[in-house]
Every structure is written in C-alpha cells, then in structure tokens.
Amino acid sequence: MATETPHETLHANPDAQSAAFRMLNLAAPSPGPLIQELNDDGSVAPEPEADSDSDEDPSLMSEMLAAAEEARRAKAEAKTKEQRRLKKSFGSGFQKGFLSSKSKSKSNLTPNSNSNSNSKSNAKSKSRSNTTPGRRSGAPSEAGEARSRSEEAPTLVGKSKTAADPLRLPEVQAAMKESMAPLQAKLSEGSWLTPELMQKIQESPRLMAAMSNPAFGALLGRMQSNPSQVLKELKDSPETQELLKEFMVLMGKHFEALGAEDDAKSEAKQEEQRQVEQAARGPLAKKILEEEEAKKKAGSGSTLDHLSDRERKEVDDHLQNPEVRQLLMDEDVQRVLVEASTNPAAFHRAMQSPDIARKIRRMAHLGLVQIQQ
Structure with a gap:
C-alpha cells in the first residue's frame, strides 16, 4: 500500500456537499496516492456500484455552469425587456381617450x-x-x-411645393426631433427618421403643413413635459386633437415597426454573442450547456430545476468563490477534463504539466472533481 503524504491526501468533507452531487471521476495519470472520500470514522467509503442511470446524475461542475448560464440569460432577458418598455414609452404623456373626446368650439391651431x-x-x-x-x-x-x-x-401655414429631396427639409426634421421624447431623440441620433416615415408624412397635406409650423412642434414637446396643462388647453380644440391623433397613430405604427425590426436584430445578435461566449468558456462548458439546451427542448427541464433549496444554495456559494469561477472557466482545464473521460492517455500526458496538475488537484480539493486510482 502506497504511503500517503499529508499534502497529497485530500479528504472530502461529507458535510461540504449534498449527496445529490456527483463529482467528475478522473483516472489517475500515474501511480501515486489514492484520493478518496473517507467516512467519519476514517475508513474508506465503499465505491458505488455501477448504475446505468448514473450518467443522468449531474455533477457539481455541471450544476455550477448551468447556474452561471441561467444567471446570464436572466440578466440578458431583463435588459431586453427594459429596452422594449422604453421603446413603448413614446407618447406616454397622452391620456387614454383624450383625442376622441367631443367638444363644441373650434381649434385655434387650424391648418389653413x-x-x-x-x-x-x-x-x-x-x-x-x-x-x-x-x-x-x-x-x-x-x-x-x-x-x-x-x-x-x-395658425398652421402650408409650405409651397418644392422639388427638393423631402429628407433634406431642415424645418421638418428639426420639428420632429424636438417633438420626440428624450429616448427617441437618442435612437442613433435621428436614425428613427427613416425615408418610409417621411413618405407617410408627405402623403398627408395636413401633417406636412403641421410639421413646418413651430407651434405644432412646441405643442408636441409640451405634451412630454406638461401633459395635463396641454390637455386642458386642447379640451375645446377638436381640429387640433384630430391632427394630433393622425400624427400619433402614424408615429405609433412607425415605432412599432422599428421595435419589431430592432427586436429581430437584437435576438440575432444575442444568439451570435451567446455562441461566441460558449466557445470562449471552453469545451467542457460548451458541452454541458448544449446538454442543458437538449434537456429543455425535450421538456425534461434543466439541471437546476431538480435541485433542492440546499443544493441550489451550495451551487450559489461555490459560484461566489472567485477561485472556483476562474478554475471553471479555464479552457486548458476544461479540455483536460473532457479528454479524461474518453482518452486516459491524453489525460496522463496533460497531468505531466505542473500547472495543469496543480489546478486539477485544487479542483479535487474544492470538491469539483474526484481523482481515483
């Protein structure tokens, strides 16, 4: 029986991890001390019998990588949701139904x-x-x-006809930019002012006349800063209300189309970024995350769905350790762990590296892997 030196013997603490966790079992690359779990009385814990379902039990590393991916996705979804909410905030100062209210007197902002x-x-x-x-x-x-x-x-005064490019009407662009909410003004510094929108405005003589009148632009701007006061002023102005209604319907449809286009681009970009991040995490992380995706598509749920509160807390505690996170994301370590299950000779060669051997033994000490003779 080989003599075990104190610094080479790694005793796993049974209370440090849940029984549901199965550490990655690695074949030792060369003769040496046996690293095993010990019972409370110091005796060697018996080897578990082979079970055909053992591959379905998640390892601690799998659970931690799955938890990290879940946290990343939750953060990305929250960011996307907030962006969609901000896009829909345009025109939030208008109270429901105010444009369709009836009144008796005529507007003092009449296009003529x-x-x-x-x-x-x-x-x-x-x-x-x-x-x-x-x-x-x-x-x-x-x-x-x-x-x-x-x-x-x-009064709103119509502009004379011009053969100039409608996209180069400075008074129209300036009035529209000033009338938008601050968020919309920041959308790529005017990228929302598309040729399609200008074409729609041109199709309405009333809107063309209104957009060239500074009074209309100022009215739209005040709707964002002091909507209640503007609503009072427009209570008895049906023609102005109809003009605003036409403008808001047009802009609502325009931003809805822009939002759908942005969402499609954002989803494609997030998927591309996710693939890049998976490749950067290393081969083992990529393999585990692909397995998680397959489980979700099959309807069996992710690994984390089957964890108890205690097990989930243990995973979270491990992820709070910077050293653990660094070891999990080490591409060289992940490559060695992937090869260990299919190519013991490659694992043996990798363990000849002092740096790799140190990291693998450190992971065994932290309870992430188990090295067996």
Missing part, C-alpha cells in the same frame, strides 16, 4: 393653406372701412374685428 391671402385681404378690407367716408359701421365692422382677433392666434 390660404391663411396668408386671407390675412392680407381682411387687413385691406379693414383699412378701407376705416378711411372711406360715409361707410356704415355695425355688424360688418364687428365681423371684421372678430376676424382680426382670430388672426392673432397661431
């Missing part, structure tokens, strides 16, 4: 392409009524004064 000519005509008519002798006063004069007062309110 002939407002310039009407203004000049009314002003000229009023001038003649004040200077021509013998002109009767009364109802006509009062109507003129009423028209004059209404002209003092801001």
Whole structure:
C-alpha cells in the first residue's frame, strides 16, 4: 500500500456537499496516492456500484455552469425587456381617450393653406372701412374685428411645393426631433427618421403643413413635459386633437415597426454573442450547456430545476468563490477534463504539466472533481 503524504491526501468533507452531487471521476495519470472520500470514522467509503442511470446524475461542475448560464440569460432577458418598455414609452404623456373626446368650439391651431391671402385681404378690407367716408359701421365692422382677433392666434401655414429631396427639409426634421421624447431623440441620433416615415408624412397635406409650423412642434414637446396643462388647453380644440391623433397613430405604427425590426436584430445578435461566449468558456462548458439546451427542448427541464433549496444554495456559494469561477472557466482545464473521460492517455500526458496538475488537484480539493486510482 502506497504511503500517503499529508499534502497529497485530500479528504472530502461529507458535510461540504449534498449527496445529490456527483463529482467528475478522473483516472489517475500515474501511480501515486489514492484520493478518496473517507467516512467519519476514517475508513474508506465503499465505491458505488455501477448504475446505468448514473450518467443522468449531474455533477457539481455541471450544476455550477448551468447556474452561471441561467444567471446570464436572466440578466440578458431583463435588459431586453427594459429596452422594449422604453421603446413603448413614446407618447406616454397622452391620456387614454383624450383625442376622441367631443367638444363644441373650434381649434385655434387650424391648418389653413390660404391663411396668408386671407390675412392680407381682411387687413385691406379693414383699412378701407376705416378711411372711406360715409361707410356704415355695425355688424360688418364687428365681423371684421372678430376676424382680426382670430388672426392673432397661431395658425398652421402650408409650405409651397418644392422639388427638393423631402429628407433634406431642415424645418421638418428639426420639428420632429424636438417633438420626440428624450429616448427617441437618442435612437442613433435621428436614425428613427427613416425615408418610409417621411413618405407617410408627405402623403398627408395636413401633417406636412403641421410639421413646418413651430407651434405644432412646441405643442408636441409640451405634451412630454406638461401633459395635463396641454390637455386642458386642447379640451375645446377638436381640429387640433384630430391632427394630433393622425400624427400619433402614424408615429405609433412607425415605432412599432422599428421595435419589431430592432427586436429581430437584437435576438440575432444575442444568439451570435451567446455562441461566441460558449466557445470562449471552453469545451467542457460548451458541452454541458448544449446538454442543458437538449434537456429543455425535450421538456425534461434543466439541471437546476431538480435541485433542492440546499443544493441550489451550495451551487450559489461555490459560484461566489472567485477561485472556483476562474478554475471553471479555464479552457486548458476544461479540455483536460473532457479528454479524461474518453482518452486516459491524453489525460496522463496533460497531468505531466505542473500547472495543469496543480489546478486539477485544487479542483479535487474544492470538491469539483474526484481523482481515483
């Protein structure tokens, strides 16, 4: 019987790990001390009988890698969910149903392409009524004064037709950018202002006129900063409400389409990143994670689904140890562990390296693997 030196003998503590954990059994690469678990009285624990179902029992390393992957996915899903919530926050200042409310009076923000000519005509008519002798006063004069007062309110004036590229209308782009919520203004610094959106706006003469009017852009901006006050002002402005409704429906559909496109790109990018991360984790981690994916697709659930509270806490405690995490993610160590189960000769050669031997024995000491003669 070989003599075991104190520094080479690794006694596993039965209380340090749950009975459900099965450590990776590695064939010793060369004659030497036998590393086995001991009973409380110091006797060697008997070897468990071979069981055809033993491969289904997860090792501690498998459970820890599965737990790390689950935590990473939960974090990624939470980030994606928050991004979707922020995308849907556009227009959150509008209260439900306010655009469809009925009112009696007309809006003072009415798109009117002939407002310039009407203004000049009314002003000229009023001038003649004040200077021509013998002109009767009364109802006509009062109507003129009423028209004059209404002209003092801001109006939406249509722009003349232009052959310029619609994507280069600075007043339209500036008004739309200023009217968006802060989040939307940060979407790639205006990448949301697509040719498709500009085409939709061009198809509506009312929106084209509105977007060239600073008053409309300011109104949209105030909806984000002080919606309650704006709602009060628009209570008796049905035409302005209809204009806003048309604009919000258009923008809602636009951002919904952008969101779907971004989600598809994000999912593809996350899958690509996941594959890169799996390859970077090493061959053993990749193999274990692939097995976890196969279990989920088969409907049997992941390894973690079958853990008790005590077992899950043990896995979490191990993952809190920086040394354990570093050993688990060591690509060279993982390659040796993968080869150990199928190629003992390769394992023997790998253990000739002092660095590899030190790491494997350290993992055995931590309860991650078990080396047997």
